[in-house]
Amino acid sequence: MTEVFKGSFTQQEPIPEEGIEAALAVMRSGRLHRYNTAGDEVSEVALLEQEFAARMGVPYALAVASGGYAMATALRAVGVKPGDKVLSNAFTLAPVPGAIASLGAVPVHVEVTEALTLDLDDLAAKADQARVLLLSHMRGHICDMDRLMEICEGAGVTVVEDCAHTMGAKWRGQWSGTHGHVGCFSTQTYKHMNSGEGGFLITRDAEAMARAVVLSGSYMLYERHLAAPGPEVFERVKYDTPNISGRMDNLRAAILRPQLARLEAQCAAWTARYAVVEEGLRGTPGLQVIERPPQESHVGSSIQFLAPDWPAARIEALVARCAARGVELKWFGAPEPVGFTSRYDSWRYAPVAPLPRTDRVLAGLLDMRLPLTFSLDDCATLARIIRAEAGALFQARE
Ligand SMILES: *Cc1c(COP(=O)(O)O)cnc(C)c1O
Numbered sequence: 001m002t003e004v005f006k007g008s009f010t011q012q013e014p015i016p017e018e019g020i021e022a023a024l025a026v027m028r029s030g031r032l033h034r035y036n037t038a039g040d041e042v043s044e045v046a047l048l049e050q051e052f053a054a055r056m057g058v059p060y061a062l063a064v065a066s067g068g069y070a071m072a073t074a075l076r077a078v079g080v081k082p083g084d085k086v087l088s089n090a091f092t093l094a095p096v097p098g099a100i101a102s103l104g105a106v107p108v109h110v111e112v113t114e115a116l117t118l119d120l121d122d123l124a125a126k127a128d129q130a131r132v133l134l135l136s137h138m139r140g141h142i143c144d145m146d147r148l149m150e151i152c153e154g155a156g157v158t159v160v161e162d163c164a165h166t167m168g169a170k171w172r173g174q175w176s177g178t179h180g181h182v183g184c185f186s187t188q189t190y191k192h193m194n195s196g197e198g199g200f201l202i203t204r205d206a207e208a209m210a211r212a213v214v215l216s217g218s219y220m221l222y223e224r225h226l227a228a229p230g231p232e233v234f235e236r237v238k239y240d241t242p243n244i245s246g247r248m249d250n251l252r253a254a255i256l257r258p259q260l261a262r263l264e265a266q267c268a269a270w271t272a273r274y275a276v277v278e279e280g281l282r283g284t285p286g287l288q289v290i291e292r293p294p295q296e297s298h299v300g301s302s303i304q305f306l307a308p309d310w311p312a313a314r315i316e317a318l319v320a321r322c323a324a325r326g327v328e329l330k331w332f333g334a335p336e337p338v339g340f341t342s343r344y345d346s347w348r349y350a351p352v353a354p355l356p357r358t359d360r361v362l363a364g365l366l367d368m369r370l371p372l373t374f375s376l377d378d379c380a381t382l383a384r385i386i387r388a389e390a391g392a393l394f395q396a397r398e
Contacts, residue, residue: 005326009369015255022254032249035221044253050226056175060209061202061227063248067164067186070199071099074160074182077211080105085130090344090358092136097347107350111357117143127155136162142296145171145179167192168267170297193259195252206233217245267299273370273379274300280383286394307364321389332365
Protein backbone atom coordinates (compact mmCIF):
# COMPACT_ATOMS: atom_id res chain seq x y z
CA MET A 1 0.00 0.00 0.00
CA THR A 2 1.32 3.46 -0.89
CA GLU A 3 1.48 5.75 2.12
CA VAL A 4 -0.19 9.16 1.67
CA PHE A 5 0.34 12.03 4.13
CA LYS A 6 -2.81 13.88 5.21
CA GLY A 7 -1.47 16.79 7.32
CA SER A 8 -1.65 20.48 6.32
CA PHE A 9 1.68 22.24 5.84
CA THR A 10 0.12 25.62 6.55
CA GLN A 11 -1.77 24.72 9.74
CA GLN A 12 -0.26 26.23 12.88
CA GLU A 13 -1.38 25.54 16.44
CA PRO A 14 -4.20 27.55 18.03
CA ILE A 15 -3.36 30.63 20.12
CA PRO A 16 -2.91 29.62 23.81
CA GLU A 17 -6.12 30.06 25.86
CA GLU A 18 -4.41 32.66 28.07
CA GLY A 19 -3.66 34.70 24.96
CA ILE A 20 -7.28 34.47 23.83
CA GLU A 21 -8.45 35.61 27.30
CA ALA A 22 -5.99 38.51 27.30
CA ALA A 23 -7.07 39.51 23.78
CA LEU A 24 -10.74 39.51 24.89
CA ALA A 25 -9.84 41.76 27.81
CA VAL A 26 -8.12 44.22 25.46
CA MET A 27 -11.16 44.22 23.16
CA ARG A 28 -13.53 44.73 26.08
CA SER A 29 -11.45 47.71 27.22
CA GLY A 30 -11.57 49.29 23.77
CA ARG A 31 -7.98 50.48 24.31
CA LEU A 32 -6.25 48.75 21.39
CA HIS A 33 -3.77 51.51 20.53
CA ARG A 34 -0.50 51.06 22.42
CA TYR A 35 -0.52 54.63 23.75
CA ASN A 36 -4.21 54.54 24.77
CA THR A 37 -3.71 53.82 28.47
CA ALA A 38 -6.01 54.67 31.39
CA GLY A 39 -4.35 56.34 34.39
CA ASP A 40 -1.03 54.67 35.14
CA GLU A 41 -1.92 51.50 33.22
CA VAL A 42 0.98 49.94 31.31
CA SER A 43 0.05 48.75 27.83
CA GLU A 44 0.31 45.13 26.65
CA VAL A 45 2.78 46.28 23.97
CA ALA A 46 5.09 47.95 26.50
CA LEU A 47 5.01 44.82 28.69
CA LEU A 48 5.70 42.56 25.71
CA GLU A 49 8.71 44.70 24.74
CA GLN A 50 10.04 44.57 28.28
CA GLU A 51 9.65 40.78 28.37
CA PHE A 52 11.23 40.30 24.95
CA ALA A 53 14.23 42.50 25.83
CA ALA A 54 14.70 40.59 29.09
CA ARG A 55 14.52 37.26 27.27
CA MET A 56 17.13 38.37 24.73
CA GLY A 57 19.34 39.96 27.37
CA VAL A 58 19.37 43.40 25.75
CA PRO A 59 18.24 46.75 27.16
CA TYR A 60 16.00 47.81 24.27
CA ALA A 61 13.16 46.24 22.27
CA LEU A 62 10.46 47.70 20.04
CA ALA A 63 7.37 45.81 18.84
CA VAL A 64 6.19 46.77 15.35
CA ALA A 65 3.71 45.91 12.61
CA SER A 66 5.79 43.32 10.71
CA GLY A 67 9.23 41.78 10.29
CA GLY A 68 9.67 43.70 7.06
CA TYR A 69 8.88 46.95 8.87
CA ALA A 70 11.39 46.04 11.62
CA MET A 71 14.15 45.60 8.99
CA ALA A 72 13.38 48.83 7.12
CA THR A 73 13.24 50.72 10.43
CA ALA A 74 16.53 49.19 11.58
CA LEU A 75 18.18 50.26 8.31
CA ARG A 76 16.86 53.82 8.74
CA ALA A 77 17.90 53.86 12.40
CA VAL A 78 21.51 52.97 11.52
CA GLY A 79 21.59 55.73 8.90
CA VAL A 80 21.01 54.06 5.53
CA LYS A 81 20.04 56.72 2.97
CA PRO A 82 18.45 56.58 -0.49
CA GLY A 83 20.98 55.38 -3.05
CA ASP A 84 23.20 53.64 -0.47
CA LYS A 85 24.21 50.07 -1.18
CA VAL A 86 23.31 47.43 1.41
CA LEU A 87 24.92 43.98 1.40
CA SER A 88 22.50 41.08 1.81
CA ASN A 89 22.01 37.37 1.12
CA ALA A 90 21.29 36.19 -2.41
CA PHE A 91 19.39 33.31 -0.78
CA THR A 92 16.57 34.80 1.28
CA LEU A 93 12.94 35.81 0.83
CA ALA A 94 11.40 38.87 -0.78
CA PRO A 95 10.83 40.98 2.41
CA VAL A 96 14.62 41.28 2.86
CA PRO A 97 15.59 42.98 -0.44
CA GLY A 98 12.18 44.65 -0.19
CA ALA A 99 13.13 46.33 3.10
CA ILE A 100 16.29 47.69 1.45
CA ALA A 101 14.37 48.87 -1.62
CA SER A 102 11.71 50.55 0.57
CA LEU A 103 14.37 53.13 1.59
CA GLY A 104 15.45 53.71 -1.98
CA ALA A 105 18.66 51.85 -1.13
CA VAL A 106 20.20 49.19 -3.38
CA PRO A 107 20.73 45.51 -2.43
CA VAL A 108 24.14 43.98 -3.21
CA HIS A 109 23.72 40.19 -3.20
CA VAL A 110 26.28 38.01 -1.44
CA GLU A 111 26.62 34.34 -2.43
CA VAL A 112 25.34 31.40 -0.38
CA THR A 113 27.26 28.19 0.46
CA GLU A 114 26.08 24.57 0.40
CA ALA A 115 25.48 24.95 4.15
CA LEU A 116 22.83 27.55 3.10
CA THR A 117 24.66 30.32 4.93
CA LEU A 118 26.24 33.53 3.69
CA ASP A 119 29.48 32.88 1.77
CA LEU A 120 31.96 34.71 4.02
CA ASP A 121 34.71 34.81 1.37
CA ASP A 122 32.33 36.56 -0.99
CA LEU A 123 31.28 38.86 1.88
CA ALA A 124 34.93 39.75 2.57
CA ALA A 125 35.43 40.48 -1.14
CA LYS A 126 32.37 42.77 -1.29
CA ALA A 127 32.64 44.40 2.16
CA ASP A 128 34.13 47.62 0.74
CA GLN A 129 30.99 48.23 -1.34
CA ALA A 130 28.62 49.11 1.53
CA ARG A 131 28.49 50.36 5.12
CA VAL A 132 25.66 48.03 6.18
CA LEU A 133 24.94 44.29 5.91
CA LEU A 134 21.36 43.05 6.25
CA LEU A 135 22.18 39.46 7.21
CA SER A 136 19.33 36.99 6.75
CA HIS A 137 19.51 33.78 8.79
CA MET A 138 17.46 32.24 6.04
CA ARG A 139 15.54 29.09 7.01
CA GLY A 140 17.33 29.16 10.35
CA HIS A 141 20.85 28.47 9.05
CA ILE A 142 23.38 30.57 10.99
CA CYS A 143 26.78 31.29 9.44
CA ASP A 144 30.01 31.45 11.46
CA MET A 145 29.02 34.56 13.41
CA ASP A 146 32.49 34.94 14.93
CA ARG A 147 34.13 35.20 11.52
CA LEU A 148 31.28 37.29 10.12
CA MET A 149 31.58 39.88 12.91
CA GLU A 150 35.37 39.95 12.47
CA ILE A 151 35.00 40.66 8.74
CA CYS A 152 32.35 43.33 9.30
CA GLU A 153 34.13 45.02 12.20
CA GLY A 154 37.36 45.05 10.18
CA ALA A 155 35.62 46.68 7.21
CA GLY A 156 33.46 49.10 9.23
CA VAL A 157 30.24 47.37 8.17
CA THR A 158 27.23 47.63 10.54
CA VAL A 159 25.30 44.35 10.86
CA VAL A 160 21.50 44.22 10.97
CA GLU A 161 20.22 40.66 11.50
CA ASP A 162 17.05 39.24 9.97
CA CYS A 163 16.01 36.64 12.54
CA ALA A 164 12.61 35.79 11.04
CA HIS A 165 13.67 32.11 11.12
CA THR A 166 15.99 32.16 14.15
CA MET A 167 13.82 33.48 16.96
CA GLY A 168 14.91 31.24 19.85
CA ALA A 169 18.08 30.00 18.10
CA LYS A 170 21.65 30.56 19.31
CA TRP A 171 25.23 30.72 18.02
CA ARG A 172 27.75 29.52 20.62
CA GLY A 173 25.16 29.95 23.34
CA GLN A 174 24.30 33.55 22.39
CA TRP A 175 20.82 34.43 21.09
CA SER A 176 20.53 35.00 17.37
CA GLY A 177 19.80 38.70 16.91
CA THR A 178 22.30 39.87 19.53
CA HIS A 179 25.58 39.49 17.60
CA GLY A 180 25.01 42.38 15.21
CA HIS A 181 24.00 45.97 15.90
CA VAL A 182 20.24 45.43 15.52
CA GLY A 183 18.21 42.19 15.47
CA CYS A 184 14.87 41.99 13.62
CA PHE A 185 12.14 39.39 14.16
CA SER A 186 8.76 38.55 12.68
CA THR A 187 5.64 37.30 14.47
CA GLN A 188 3.76 36.66 11.26
CA THR A 189 1.71 33.42 11.31
CA TYR A 190 4.41 31.17 9.81
CA LYS A 191 7.18 32.21 12.21
CA HIS A 192 7.99 31.09 15.77
CA MET A 193 5.34 33.20 17.46
CA ASN A 194 2.03 33.95 15.77
CA SER A 195 0.11 37.23 15.91
CA GLY A 196 -0.98 37.16 12.29
CA GLU A 197 1.33 40.08 11.52
CA GLY A 198 3.98 41.66 13.72
CA GLY A 199 7.66 42.00 14.48
CA PHE A 200 10.38 43.17 16.85
CA LEU A 201 13.60 45.10 16.68
CA ILE A 202 16.23 44.79 19.44
CA THR A 203 19.52 46.61 20.05
CA ARG A 204 21.95 47.79 22.71
CA ASP A 205 22.39 51.15 20.92
CA ALA A 206 20.32 53.77 22.79
CA GLU A 207 20.30 56.31 19.96
CA ALA A 208 19.35 53.75 17.30
CA MET A 209 16.47 52.60 19.53
CA ALA A 210 15.29 56.16 20.16
CA ARG A 211 15.24 56.73 16.39
CA ALA A 212 13.38 53.45 15.82
CA VAL A 213 10.74 54.36 18.42
CA VAL A 214 10.16 57.78 16.84
CA LEU A 215 10.16 56.26 13.33
CA SER A 216 7.55 53.67 14.39
CA GLY A 217 5.11 56.46 15.27
CA SER A 218 5.48 57.30 18.97
CA TYR A 219 3.71 60.69 18.77
CA MET A 220 6.31 61.81 21.33
CA LEU A 221 4.80 59.43 23.89
CA TYR A 222 8.09 57.54 24.19
CA GLU A 223 8.09 57.83 27.97
CA ARG A 224 5.42 55.10 28.01
CA HIS A 225 7.98 52.54 26.77
CA LEU A 226 9.63 50.19 29.26
CA ALA A 227 12.40 48.89 26.99
CA ALA A 228 13.59 52.18 25.47
CA PRO A 229 16.30 54.69 26.52
CA GLY A 230 15.62 57.73 28.70
CA PRO A 231 14.09 61.03 27.46
CA GLU A 232 17.52 62.70 27.11
CA VAL A 233 18.32 60.37 24.20
CA PHE A 234 14.99 61.15 22.50
CA GLU A 235 15.73 64.87 22.89
CA ARG A 236 18.73 64.39 20.59
CA VAL A 237 16.81 62.65 17.77
CA LYS A 238 13.18 63.70 17.94
CA TYR A 239 13.28 66.76 15.67
CA ASP A 240 15.00 65.12 12.72
CA THR A 241 13.44 61.65 12.77
CA PRO A 242 10.26 61.27 10.70
CA ASN A 243 7.17 59.36 11.84
CA ILE A 244 6.62 56.34 9.57
CA SER A 245 3.82 54.62 11.48
CA GLY A 246 4.22 50.88 12.00
CA ARG A 247 3.33 50.30 15.64
CA MET A 248 2.15 47.05 17.15
CA ASP A 249 -1.26 47.15 18.87
CA ASN A 250 -2.34 45.77 22.26
CA LEU A 251 -4.43 42.99 20.75
CA ARG A 252 -1.41 41.39 19.07
CA ALA A 253 0.79 41.96 22.08
CA ALA A 254 -1.79 40.22 24.30
CA ILE A 255 -1.71 37.18 21.99
CA LEU A 256 2.11 37.14 21.94
CA ARG A 257 2.94 37.42 25.66
CA PRO A 258 1.93 33.84 26.58
CA GLN A 259 3.65 32.58 23.43
CA LEU A 260 6.89 34.25 24.48
CA ALA A 261 6.63 32.55 27.87
CA ARG A 262 6.66 29.13 26.19
CA LEU A 263 8.98 29.93 23.27
CA GLU A 264 11.77 27.64 24.42
CA ALA A 265 9.51 24.60 24.70
CA GLN A 266 8.07 25.33 21.26
CA CYS A 267 11.54 25.59 19.74
CA ALA A 268 12.51 22.25 21.28
CA ALA A 269 9.37 20.68 19.80
CA TRP A 270 10.29 21.99 16.33
CA THR A 271 13.82 20.77 16.58
CA ALA A 272 12.66 17.27 17.65
CA ARG A 273 10.51 17.12 14.49
CA TYR A 274 13.42 18.31 12.37
CA ALA A 275 15.67 15.61 13.82
CA VAL A 276 13.21 12.88 12.83
CA VAL A 277 12.99 14.08 9.22
CA GLU A 278 16.76 14.66 9.04
CA GLU A 279 17.51 11.12 10.27
CA GLY A 280 14.94 9.68 7.85
CA LEU A 281 16.50 11.48 4.89
CA ARG A 282 20.15 10.92 5.77
CA GLY A 283 21.83 8.54 3.32
CA THR A 284 19.08 8.71 0.68
CA PRO A 285 20.86 8.04 -2.64
CA GLY A 286 21.21 11.29 -4.60
CA LEU A 287 20.15 13.56 -1.72
CA GLN A 288 22.31 15.56 0.68
CA VAL A 289 21.15 16.70 4.12
CA ILE A 290 22.53 20.01 5.40
CA GLU A 291 25.12 19.32 8.11
CA ARG A 292 24.76 21.77 10.99
CA PRO A 293 27.79 23.19 12.81
CA PRO A 294 28.14 22.31 16.53
CA GLN A 295 28.15 26.03 17.52
CA GLU A 296 24.60 26.40 16.21
CA SER A 297 21.47 25.69 18.32
CA HIS A 298 18.89 25.89 15.58
CA VAL A 299 15.08 25.89 15.59
CA GLY A 300 13.82 23.31 13.10
CA SER A 301 10.59 24.94 11.94
CA SER A 302 11.42 23.90 8.36
CA ILE A 303 13.92 21.57 6.72
CA GLN A 304 16.03 21.89 3.58
CA PHE A 305 17.99 19.32 1.62
CA LEU A 306 19.93 19.28 -1.63
CA ALA A 307 19.53 17.19 -4.76
CA PRO A 308 22.92 18.31 -6.08
CA ASP A 309 23.25 18.50 -9.85
CA TRP A 310 19.90 16.81 -10.52
CA PRO A 311 18.44 17.90 -13.86
CA ALA A 312 15.43 20.22 -13.47
CA ALA A 313 13.03 17.63 -14.92
CA ARG A 314 13.95 15.09 -12.26
CA ILE A 315 13.49 17.60 -9.46
CA GLU A 316 10.13 18.62 -10.90
CA ALA A 317 9.19 14.91 -10.96
CA LEU A 318 10.22 14.55 -7.32
CA VAL A 319 8.11 17.57 -6.29
CA ALA A 320 5.12 16.22 -8.26
CA ARG A 321 5.42 12.65 -6.93
CA CYS A 322 5.75 13.86 -3.34
CA ALA A 323 2.76 16.22 -3.85
CA ALA A 324 0.69 13.28 -5.11
CA ARG A 325 1.43 11.61 -1.76
CA GLY A 326 0.52 14.71 0.26
CA VAL A 327 4.08 16.00 0.82
CA GLU A 328 4.61 19.67 -0.07
CA LEU A 329 8.15 20.40 -1.19
CA LYS A 330 9.20 23.84 -2.41
CA TRP A 331 11.96 24.05 -5.01
CA PHE A 332 14.20 27.13 -5.03
CA GLY A 333 15.44 26.35 -8.54
CA ALA A 334 12.09 27.09 -10.21
CA PRO A 335 12.40 29.92 -12.75
CA GLU A 336 9.22 31.72 -11.55
CA PRO A 337 8.54 32.89 -7.97
CA VAL A 338 5.73 30.75 -6.46
CA GLY A 339 4.09 31.27 -3.06
CA PHE A 340 6.77 32.08 -0.49
CA THR A 341 9.60 30.87 -2.74
CA SER A 342 11.44 33.49 -4.74
CA ARG A 343 14.97 33.86 -6.06
CA TYR A 344 17.31 36.82 -6.24
CA ASP A 345 16.86 37.11 -10.01
CA SER A 346 13.11 37.66 -9.52
CA TRP A 347 13.82 40.91 -7.62
CA ARG A 348 14.33 42.89 -10.80
CA TYR A 349 14.46 46.24 -9.00
CA ALA A 350 17.91 45.21 -7.73
CA PRO A 351 20.96 44.92 -9.99
CA VAL A 352 21.89 41.29 -10.65
CA ALA A 353 25.53 40.23 -11.00
CA PRO A 354 26.45 36.60 -11.76
CA LEU A 355 26.29 34.37 -8.67
CA PRO A 356 27.42 30.94 -9.90
CA ARG A 357 27.75 29.35 -6.48
CA THR A 358 24.27 30.44 -5.43
CA ASP A 359 22.80 29.31 -8.75
CA ARG A 360 24.19 25.82 -8.26
CA VAL A 361 22.88 25.58 -4.67
CA LEU A 362 19.41 26.94 -5.53
CA ALA A 363 19.11 24.62 -8.55
CA GLY A 364 19.12 21.61 -6.22
CA LEU A 365 17.50 23.10 -3.11
CA LEU A 366 14.30 21.63 -1.68
CA ASP A 367 12.44 23.03 1.29
CA MET A 368 9.65 21.74 3.53
CA ARG A 369 7.74 23.36 6.39
CA LEU A 370 7.32 21.51 9.69
CA PRO A 371 4.39 23.06 11.58
CA LEU A 372 3.95 21.96 15.19
CA THR A 373 0.60 20.41 14.28
CA PHE A 374 2.69 17.52 12.81
CA SER A 375 3.51 14.70 15.24
CA LEU A 376 6.88 12.94 15.38
CA ASP A 377 5.20 9.99 13.61
CA ASP A 378 4.03 12.36 10.88
CA CYS A 379 7.62 13.50 10.47
CA ALA A 380 8.82 9.90 10.07
CA THR A 381 6.12 9.40 7.40
CA LEU A 382 7.26 12.53 5.52
CA ALA A 383 10.85 11.30 5.44
CA ARG A 384 9.80 7.79 4.29
CA ILE A 385 7.79 9.22 1.39
CA ILE A 386 10.55 11.57 0.22
CA ARG A 387 13.16 8.84 0.57
CA ALA A 388 11.09 6.35 -1.45
CA GLU A 389 10.27 8.80 -4.26
CA ALA A 390 13.78 10.29 -4.46
CA GLY A 391 15.35 6.84 -4.33
CA ALA A 392 13.13 5.56 -7.17
CA LEU A 393 13.87 8.60 -9.37
CA PHE A 394 17.58 8.49 -8.66
CA GLN A 395 17.84 4.77 -9.44
CA ALA A 396 15.91 5.24 -12.73
CA ARG A 397 18.17 8.14 -13.85
CA GLU A 398 19.38 8.47 -17.48
C1 LIG B 1 8.82 36.27 6.95
C2 LIG B 1 10.16 36.79 6.73
C3 LIG B 1 10.51 38.08 7.10
C4 LIG B 1 9.56 39.08 7.70
O1 LIG B 1 8.36 39.04 7.10
P1 LIG B 1 7.02 39.83 7.49
O2 LIG B 1 6.00 39.07 6.71
O3 LIG B 1 7.24 41.22 7.02
O4 LIG B 1 6.82 39.76 8.98
C5 LIG B 1 11.82 38.45 6.93
N1 LIG B 1 12.74 37.62 6.42
C6 LIG B 1 12.43 36.37 6.04
C7 LIG B 1 13.52 35.49 5.52
C8 LIG B 1 11.14 35.91 6.17
O5 LIG B 1 10.83 34.67 5.80
